[in-house]
Amino acid sequence: MSSFKPLVFSGVQPTGNLHLGNYLGALQKFVALQDSHDCIYCVVDLHSITAQLVHDDLAGQTRAITAAFLASGIDPKKHIVFNQSRVPQHAELAWVFNCVARIGWMNRMTQFKDKAGKDRENASLGLLAYPSLMAADILVYRATHVPVGDDQKQHLELTRDIATKFNNDFSKRIAERGLGVEMAMGEETVNGFFPLTEPLIEGPATRVMSLRDGTKKMSKSDPSDLSRINLTDDADAIAKKIKKAKTDPEPLPSDVDGLAARPEAENLVGIYAALSGMSRAAVIGDFGGKQFSVFKPALAELAVDKLAPISAEMRRISADPGFVDGVLRDGGERAGVLAEQTMKSVRAIVGLLGD
Structure with missing residues (x-):
């Protein structure tokens, strides 16, 4: 009997601008996985309407996320890049999984509780069934691995329960x-x-916090643009935001343990470590005891060096929506072939008549 071929699947919602946290937490890892796995990367536009049905420019946001994929170094020829709604088998399998999953399973999902808030009766059915569609996204390709953050571990566990x-x-x-x-x-x-499907965890998690408040996660919904570095920011904007990042008056500590009660210092050291590929201890080894007036310029130079080329490439790709649409069309066709192979078997197993 054969075994499953290793395959990575992951998706990103087309909502708002991607920022440094998205790059370090997801895109940088997506790029690295290309060297060791077959990868399918999806812009999950169907997921984006579960919490908010009407968007100002969903198509434009979908193209922007695709441009970020490509600018970061994802190769759409060697791997597959597409938007979810181009492959109707995602929704077809999600309906089967809606009939497999139990309501009690869905009610336990913490993300549903968080997003629905106190008015759960007014939340969309799509928001409740979001994890079922996520399971279909993964399993319609019979993917063996998914890179996940802490906020998605419960959904992956549900995917395994459904399977x-x-x-x-x-x-x-x-x-x-x-x-x-x-x-x-x-x-x-x-x-x-x-x-x-197994979670794929590559090294220590990179949790990037707000540049204005080290206790809050960097977010595209924060009203202050100074709180985040957007992937569309140019070199001047990146340097300016690092310079204005909130810090405390003390110099950097002489060891990593000294960062524990200093969230802004810990955040900036963590960003430097992630961008440079160094450990936090190594960063402290270089900058421990020095003032932020020394550390910030070094961090700004590093961030500009790493991010400005991606920003420039993203703007160049975004200026040609026809090219982006072509990438998505090609990826959708290739993904559709794989998804249909799965669905033919699922229909036969369940007893649904088809071709």
């Missing part, structure tokens, strides 16, 4: 049609149609 229940509920039909694939489940080897 397990589908495999168990249809185990006889899967076996009869010879569609089972070997996989490890604890100490046992079992077979099923869908893989139990």
